[in-house]
Amino acid sequence: MRILITGVTGQVGHALCRYDWPEDAEIVAASRHDLDLAETESIASYISAGRFDAVINPAAYTAVDRAETDLVAAWRVNALAPAAMAAATWKVGIPLICVSTDYVFDGTKAGAYNEDAPISPSGVYGASKAAGELAVRTGNPRHVILRTSWVFSAHGANFVKTMLRLAEERPRLRVVDDQRGCPTSARDIAAVLAKITLRLIADPQAPTGTYHFSNAEPTTWCDFAKEIFRQTEPFGYPVPDVEAIATTEYPTPARRPANSVLETTKIERDFAVVPRPWREALAEVLSDLAHGVTEESEVTR
Numbered sequence: 202m203r204i205l206i207t208g209v210t211g212q213v214g215h216a217l218c219r220y221d222w223p224e225d226a227e228i229v230a231a232s233r234h235d236l237d238l239a240e241t242e243s244i245a246s247y248i249s250a251g252r253f254d255a256v257i258n259p260a261a262y263t264a265v266d267r268a269e270t271d272l273v274a275a276w277r278v279n280a281l282a283p284a285a286m287a288a289a290t291w292k293v294g295i296p297l298i299c300v301s302t303d304y305v306f307d308g309t310k311a312g313a314y315n316e317d318a319p320i321s322p323s324g325v326y327g328a329s330k331a332a333g334e335l336a337v338r339t340g341n342p343r344h345v346i347l348r349t350s351w352v353f354s355a356h357g358a359n360f361v362k363t364m365l366r367l368a369e370e371r372p373r374l375r376v377v378d379d380q381r382g383c384p385t386s387a388r389d390i391a392a393v394l395a396k397i398t399l400r401l402i403a404d405p406q407a408p409t410g411t412y413h414f415s416n417a418e419p420t421t422w423c424d425f426a427k428e429i430f431r432q433t434e435p436f437g438y439p440v441p442d443v444e445a446i447a448t449t450e451y452p453t454p455a456r457r458p459a460n461s462v463l464e465t466t467k468i469e470r471d472f473a474v475v476p477r478p479w480r481e482a483l484a485e486v487l488s489d490l491a492h493g494v495t496e497e498s499e500v501t502r
């Protein structure tokens with residue numbers, strides 16, 4: 202079976218390429234040079250010519266603040282590209298597995314969001330991802346949309362690596378303590394995406410639709426930062442003071458949800474997925490970083 206993976210230079214795409222796929226899985230890893238997702242018109246022919254058995258699309262325009270002033274580019278990659286993929290995959294009768302975000306929610310809900318909670322994105326990034334979801338839902342009934350949150354990994358750009366970099370530069374960091382969510386390892390997301398994809402390829406009756414997946418145990422960005430430094434201290438890395446601040450004290454172009462905790466019971470039930478605590482996944486990533494398993498690592502398949 203042939204599986205197309207997009208966004209292979211990103212956190213989740215990279216982890217998918219490194220996943221331990223079964224022997225009979227042939228992974229086609231498409232970078233922006235192979236398939237530029239901003240070129241909407243090129244997507245259909247690439248997919249129809251590829252003889253794929255499934256398409257996994259973790260590629261996205263993920264610069265949340267930049268999206269506010271780069272609306273068309275964000276919508277091309279996050280909305281139009283998934284729309285083109287949905288049409289093309291449905292035409293050749295294969296499943297489409299896409300990744301979406303907690304930022305489709307406005308964050309005003311008190312508890313965790315389940316898959317049926319109404320979406321109400323407050324920024325361009327979230328809105329464009331919500332549009333991509335809708336396109337996939339209406340374009341290919343054989344889809345899974347996996348919403349996740351606060352992705353981190355040794356590879357690529359993310360909050361963990363930002364904190365480690367800032368700690369080298371400053372003795373004191375100020376981090377928002379009034380936005381709640383669940384950090385999630387790109388490797389864990391990749392394992393879930395692989396499991397879902399293999400099941401959809403093998404079984405025409407496999408469950409489809411929208412699913413939430415994150416690592417377990419909600420936290421705030423501030424407590425996430427503190428845990429990063431608690432875990433890196435033994436490596437001899439610099440440990441800055443982390444000051445808890447309010448979102449109002451850290452102005453950004455895009456508004457972020459105050460609460461974006463995702464409820465994961467549906468995926469646990471339908472795909473027998475067991476989310477592990479993010480602190481455990483963080484330890485793995487920090488160990489990878491300490492041992493130099495970073496973006497320079499070669500993807501071997």
Ligand SMILES: NC(=O)C1=CN([C@@H]2O[C@H](COP(=O)(O)OP(=O)(O)OC[C@H]3O[C@@H](n4cnc5c(N)ncnc54)[C@H](OP(=O)(O)O)[C@@H]3O)[C@@H](O)[C@H]2O)C=CC1
Binds near residue numbers: 240
């Ligand atoms: N990062 C996060 O915290 C979260 C991410 N998500 C979602 O998870 C998915 C994976 O995110 P993550 O791995 O972190 O993303 P990254 O930002 O790490 O990677 C994005 C990938 O998309 C590719 N891409 C962007 N524009 C294009 C284009 N025009 N043509 C082809 N490829 C393109 C990038 O390629 P290049 O390197 O060439 O730019 C890169 O490979 C996304 O759908 C995202 O919306 C959901 C919740 C949280």
Ligand SMILES: Cc1cn([C@H]2C[C@H](O)[C@@H](COP(=O)(O)OP(=O)(O)O[C@H]3O[C@@H](C)C(=O)[C@@H](O)[C@H]3O)O2)c(=O)[nH]c1=O
Binds near residue numbers: 264302349359
């Ligand atoms: C660097 C920094 C950030 N912050 C705040 C800003 C923001 O509210 C929060 C996290 O910062 P980031 O820029 O990493 O966050 P952001 O880019 O918004 O992360 C999001 O990315 C997209 C792609 C998603 O889909 C989301 O799930 C989420 O992971 O921390 C501080 O308070 N202090 C700091 O020094």
Ligand SMILES: [Mg+2]
Binds near residue numbers: 264
């Ligand atoms: Mg960011």
